[in-house]
Amino acid sequence: RTVYVNGDYLPEDQATVSIFDRGFLMADGVYEVVSVLDGKLLDFEGHLVRLKRSLNELAMDNPLSDDDYLAAFRGLVERNALADGLVYLQVTRGNPGDRDFAYPAAGTRPTVVMFTQAKPGLADNPAAQTGWRVISIEDQRWSRRDIKTVQLLYPSMAKMEAKAQGVDDAWMVEDGVVTEGTSNNAYIVRNGAIVTRALSNDILHGITRAAVLRFAAEAQMQVEERSFTIAEAQAADEAFITSASAFVMPVVEIDGAAIGTGQVGPVARRLREIYLEESR
Ligand code: PDD
Numbered sequence: 001r002t003v004y005v006n007g008d009y010l011p012e013d014q015a016t017v018s019i020f021d022r023g024f025l026m027a028d029g030v031y032e033v034v035s036v037l038d039g040k041l042l043d044f045e046g047h048l049v050r051l052k053r054s055l056n057e058l059a060m061d062n063p064l065s066d067d068d069y070l071a072a073f074r075g076l077v078e079r080n081a082l083a084d085g086l087v088y089l090q091v092t093r094g095n096p097g098d099r100d101f102a103y104p105a106a107g108t109r110p111t112v113v114m115f116t117q118a119k120p121g122l123a124d125n126p127a128a129q130t131g132w133r134v135i136s137i138e139d140q141r142w143s144r145r146d147i148k149t150v151q152l153l154y155p156s157m158a159k160m161e162a163k164a165q166g167v168d169d170a171w172m173v174e175d176g177v178v179t180e181g182t183s184n185n186a187y188i189v190r191n192g193a194i195v196t197r198a199l200s201n202d203i204l205h206g207i208t209r210a211a212v213l214r215f216a217a218e219a220q221m222q223v224e225e226r227s228f229t230i231a232e233a234q235a236a237d238e239a240f241i242t243s244a245s246a247f248v249m250p251v252v253e254i255d256g257a258a259i260g261t262g263q264v265g266p267v268a269r270r271l272r273e274i275y276l277e278e279s280r
Contacts, residue, residue, distance in 0.1 A: 002076065002080055003015045003076070003116075004072050004075070004112070004114035004115070005111075005113050006109070006111060006112055006113075007112075009079060012115065015113075017095075017111055017113065020095045020099065021092055021094065021095045021111055022093040022094060022095070022096065023092025023093070023150060024092075025099055026101075027149060028058075029092030029093065029111075030051065030054040030058065030092075030148050030149055030150065031088065031089060031090040031091075031149075031150050032047045032048075032050065032051050033047075033086055033087075033089075033243075033244045033245055034047050034073065034086065034087045034089070034244060035086055035122065035244050035245060036077055036082050036084060036087060036116075036122075037084055037122065037123055037279075038083060040280060041087070042244070042279045042280065043208070043211060043244065043279060044070065044073065046207035046210060047207055047244070048066055048069055048070075050148060051069075051089070054147045054148045055091065057144070057146075058093075058149075059103070060091065060093055060110060061109075061110050062091075062110075063091065063109065063110040064112060072114055073089075073114070076114055076115070076116050080116045082118060083118075083120070084118070084119055084120055084122040084123065085116055085117050085118040085119040085120075086116065086117045086119060086122075086244070086245055087114060087115075088114065088115050088116075089112075089113070090111075090112070090113045090114075090150060091110050091113075092110060092111045092113075093108065093111075095108065095111065122245075123247070123280070125246070127168070127249065128248075128249060128264070128272060129264065130252070131249070131250035131251055131268075132168035132249055132250065132252070133168055133251070133253040134168060134169045134171050134181070134251055134255075135161065135165050135170050135171070135254070136170065136171050136172075136173050136178075136230045137158045137162075137171070137172055137173070138173060139174040141155070141172070143201060144201055145179070145201065145203055146201045146202075146203070146205055148204060155182040155183060158170040158182045159182045159183075167253070169181050169182055169184070169241070169251075171186050173230060174202065176229055177228060177229055178197065178227065178228055178233065179197065179202050179203050180203045180204065181241045181243075183243055184206070184246060184249070185197075185203065185204070185206040185208070185209045185241060185242050185243070186233075186239070186241055186251075187239060187240050187242070188228055188233045188236035188238065188239045188259075189237050189239070189240075189265065189267045190232075191237070192221070192222060192267075193221075193222040193223070193224050194216055194221055194222065194271075195223075195224045195236075196209065196213075196223075197225070197226070197227050197228075198225040198227070199225070208244055208275070209242050211275060211279060212242050212271055212274075212275055215271065215274045215275060215278055216271060219270075219274065230254060230255060234255070234257040234259065236259055236260065237265060237267075238259060238260050238265030238266075239251035239252075239254065239259045239268075240268040240271070247272055247275050248271045248275050249272075250265065250269070250272075251268075252264065
């Protein structure tokens with residue numbers, strides 16, 4: 001692969017970042033994941049807006065212009081002849097030259113890293129036909145989940161717990177209600193209405209979520225932005241998740257209980273179709 005580091009395109013084995021980089025030592029960095037289908041970036045604008053918000057919330061300098069980000073994303077898609085897959089972008093507070101809790105003095109240049117991940121047939125993922133099975137797990141992340149930081153250890157632990165139990169993902173629960181999946185937003189469908197947690201600092205403001213809710217409204221589907229419990233999800237007609245990499249993915253089982261018929265439902269199927277049609 002050809003990757004991007006601080007303005008340079010390099011072979012991946014020649015791309016390096018300092019051991020003093022605050023992204024490495026402090027998880028002091030933010031990221032974005034953008035899907036690519038047939039060489040086209042999906043929802044690029046939305047991801048860029050969220051990146052800038054994450055940087056701003058952490059008082060981190062934005063090292064590139066919007067045009068620079070777009071040119072680098074396109075440059076990587078082209079150099080890697082990427083048809084279907086992802087572009088990953090990470091910005092950290094950079095390398096102050098030593099370890100220190102305090103942020104470095106102004107002038108320390110943020111580190112910018114980007115790379116592609118090829119996922120042939122990403123839009124035809126067979127899992128979308130059968131749906132995911134998930135478990136519930138306590139949400140033990142910090143309380144600023146609206147900032148897309150690279151502190152992904154707890155979501156990784158939750159994913160490993162799901163794998164250990166032979167299922168696909170975990171839905172995190174706080175104060176008795178679902179926050180979100182390990183790397184996706186969570187939804188249920190009840191009596192034709194799409195239910196998903198309202199935006200706050202408790203969840204990531206998904207770019208796919210925003211698009212799907214907009215398409216749902218345009219299709220005259222009812223949307224309720226409110227919290228729900230695992231028990232309500234288990235008794236729902238359908239469930240699904242959204243993310244840049246999974247698009248709309250049906251969920252057919254929670255903690256061993258089948259949801260609805262236990263098969264992929266019509267609302268999740270339709271939203272996936274609409275999202276893929278409208279976004280690509
Ligand atoms: N994850 N919630 C969390 C905790 C996430 O990490 C993500 C994205 C989402 C969905 O956001 P979006 O629709 O903008 O992708 C929700 C990315 C895909 C990842 O970590 O790979």
